[in-house]
Amino acid sequence: MAERxxxxxxxxxxxxQPAIADAALGERASRGFAEVLEGRGLRGTFHVLPGDIEAHGDLYRELHARGHELGLHVHPAADGHQEFLGVYGPDDQARILRQAADRFSQVVGFPPDNICVGYLSTNDFTYGVLHNLGFRHGTTSLPTRVLPECASVHAGAPLDVHYAHRFNRVLVGDLDYVEIPPTIDPDSRMWGGRHPLDLRIELVDAKNHWYTIDKAVRRQVQQAVPVKVIRAATHNTFEYADPRDFRRQTLGAVIEHAFRIAETHGLECVAATGAEIARAYRAAVPRESTAASLSLDRRGYGPQQK
Ligand SMILES: [Zn+2]
Known part of the structure; x- marks a missing residue:
């Protein structure tokens, strides 16, 4: 059987959210995105801001019933806080996230167990706070990103799926929270070199995404990564319901690329929600085996300094 x-x-x-403030566009985009996926038999992960889920509860309940995953998306500024979650201490983070999670639960009838934090703005308190609040997987990092102006610094964070570390956002740990980072090309830099090219549909065209996917798959095969993942992302701020829309066409092409590239590497491409990836990771990698034990390579220090 081919590896997945x-x-x-x-x-x-x-x-x-205040910067966009177009609920109708959000509804069209989310519906169109689901349509593109379902047309190919796929299901996606919708990380939803409390304001969006309150505006279109019927849509998101329906998407959940059709097999898509719902999780929480948080932009603290949308609720009157500072814009970036990563500037807050643990108590404030917990308060902001709990309020958002409560509003989400009110609409859909269950608490979110997965999350994507706006701007991936986090600090070393965040994973512990998320775990304490009941989150068990999510996208909380963007490896190699260095954007201190957004409190979003993830240089040195793992490229692949891993258990988070309770006290350090860039270490692999043994927290029962599975981090699923977005797919990136660490060598292709943008924004003054402080940000990698990532697999965000709207960032570049399908041709450029092809190279990012192929390179990420090749690396994971070479490094024998236990659970190989390609994670693409986008926002419900584009006209995904319109077949002539450039982003919709890019999305369709990225889906085709992923299946074709998997085949060329002898892998079976399996469309998966975050929950399905977290489940596969938990089955493949026992939590006890990953507790960070750090060691410095001292071979160059010389015998007298051992
Ligand atoms: Zn966002």
Missing amino acids: LYFSLSIDCEAT
């Missing part, structure tokens, strides 16, 4: 490549498509639903 899990292919995840996620969308941050945030059309009601």
Whole structure:
């Protein structure tokens, strides 16, 4: 049996946040995104801002009933806080996230167990806070990103799926929280070199995404990564319901690329939600085996300094 490549498509639903404030566009985009996926038999992960889920509860309940995954998306500024979660201490983070999670639960009838934090703005308190609140997987990092102005610094964070560390956001740990980072090309830099090219549908065209996917798959095969993942992301701020829309066409092409590239590497491409990836990871990698034990390579220090 061929080894699997899990292919995840996620969308941050945030059309009601103040910078966009277009709930109708959000509804069209989320519906169109689901349509593109379902047309190919796929299901996605919708990370939804409380404002969006309150505006279109029927839509998101329906998407959940159709097999898509719902999780929480948070932009603290949408609820009157500072814009970036990563500037807050643990108590404030817990308060902001709990309020958002409560509003989500009110609409869909269950608490979110997965999350995508806006701007991936986190600090070393965040994973512990998320775990304490009942989150068990999510996208909380963007490896190699260095954007201190957004409190979003993830240089040195793992490229692949892993258990988070309770006290350090860039270490692999043994927290019962599975981090699913977005797929990136660490060598292709943008924004002054402080950000990698990532698999965000709207960032570049399908041709450029092809190279990012192929390179990420090749690396995971070479490094024998236990659970191989391609995670693409987008936002519900584009006209995904319109077949002539460039982003919709890019999304369709990225899906085709993922399946074709998996085949060329001898892998079976399996479309998966975050929950399915987290389950596969838990089955493949026991939590006790990953507790960080750090060691410095001292071979160059010389015998007298051992
Ligand atoms: Zn967002």
